[in-house]
Amino acid sequence: MIDRLIENIERLGAPVVVGLDPTLEIVPEKMLADSAKSFDETTEAAAFALLKFNREIIDAVADIVPAVKPNIAFYERYGLDGIRAYIMTVEYAMGRGLMVIGDIKRGDIGSTAAAYAGHVAPSPLFGRKFEIWNEDAVTLNPYLGADSITPFLDAIKGRDKGVFILVKTSNPGGADLQDLPIMPEGAPLYERVAALVGEWGAGEGLMGGHGYSRVGAVVGATHPKASARLRELMPHTFFLVPGYGAQGASASDIKQFFDTHGRGAIVSSSRGIIGAWKAEGKGAGHVGKSARAAALKMRDEIGAVL
């Protein structure tokens, strides 16, 4: 999975992943109203509007970016109908040749983590194996430690799948725990997590052919000062870098997340791309066009600093 991601990034010259985090503030009103004509004023209508919106975005960016990253929270909020839209979004994106990073941030104790690992591994059932979620990679929360991660490592071994583990998140509150100084030397907690992620990713059967592990790290674009140190601590860890654009980070902030060959990271933007039509004051007909223009702009901004 990580080799495929790296190759697609290089083929397109775009270390860019589009966050598919649609809210009804970003989805055009007409799209929701049309959906309500078919499904009445229900969660099914809301979910179908999200799916329709995502398809427009996916169609508009499928040939210029390697991957999309739907955050399941934006679908889970509408219950079963929403989760159906998430699953259909994953399928649609894959059908258009995009890789899919499921932003699920799951984390639980060993036996439970094995259940969550169904996102990236087939579930045995009736003597067969069911591929149920089928994202290319998912994000994980490390607060429960090694035994919450191991079932995922076992699941992705020998398969074309990956994980990205939260190290330093892009939000202000991330500092509350992640920046706490650990004894004896006082390095922040996230550096300890970084070291663990590096170790986990060095396990047998996890390293890809381009020098990066299928166990990646999430490091927020909003922390340029931490970037060089994290790159140094995790030389073989691929970075998923959220927080570009709407959350305030710019291209110059993210240069150090990449290695000296301009590899090793993919930068995520959600609202900056999927909400571009609205930010520009355009009509609903511009959803795809504005998203494409925003993604190209982001690609070029990042390309200019690498």
Added chain:
Amino acid sequence: MIDRLIENIERLGAPVVVGLDPTLEIVPEKMLADSAKSFDETTEAAAFALLKFNREIIDAVADIVPAVKPNIAFYERYGLDGIRAYIMTVEYAMGRGLMVIGDIKRGDIGSTAAAYAGHVAPSPLFGRKFEIWNEDAVTLNPYLGADSITPFLDAIKGRDKGVFILVKTSNPGGADLQDLPIMPEGAPLYERVAALVGEWGAGEGLMGGHGYSRVGAVVGATHPKASARLRELMPHTFFLVPGYGAQGASASDIKQFFDTHGRGAIVSSSRGIIGAWKAEGKGAGHVGKSARAAALKMRDEIGAVL
């Protein structure tokens, strides 16, 4: 929600919550086979078997325990069909008068956390409010800090809902991050998290009438040595205590999680109760009976030490 939980615990004399974490190793083979007759060999059949199993457990314990705690991972593993079984389990348990703690361990940055808060708050849609998930309380992961928690606090304010935030988890790997010594004094990370949870729970509109906040903490039963200190650090925080039974903790281990009045905590057991029929080598007809006996035994064991 927290007052209602405390009152139900006292009415029944049972600070016990039954973890509804069914796997196909615990569900009787016949139950799955029967389900496959109706739904073929599909995830729908697996999900229906889980639901049917849960109903037997719920029917067997509804009059002796105040609450159940389904962990969504065991349902999510079967995709959409599994999540439907989760939702139907929540509804069924509530219909039988049980409170439901949704063990979802979600955590994400502010705007995304607001979407996850749909678990405990209605989602506005088409000018109306949709109660979609409707658990009485859910568990949360604190790794992303205050802004990942605040949307939930806003969501439960003025509503009969609650949250339990992971502080010290029951699994061995929990030590990897949670036990790291924080400068300057070297107290473990989980004590810092405990202090934060205490602060968050002291916010306006969150304290219940019995001296406990609707913002609770998850503290593993497997850490008796930490229990007195955590009780001291969080005098107004109600504890959800997993790890009893199958994970190795006994009644004497959990005494200090309670306050001097024998209040302030609810102990969770999953496999020890729902898998009792199998551990005892009984047939499928004993699922409910064995679960009830195991829950009564746990109630009495805990009652004896309080």
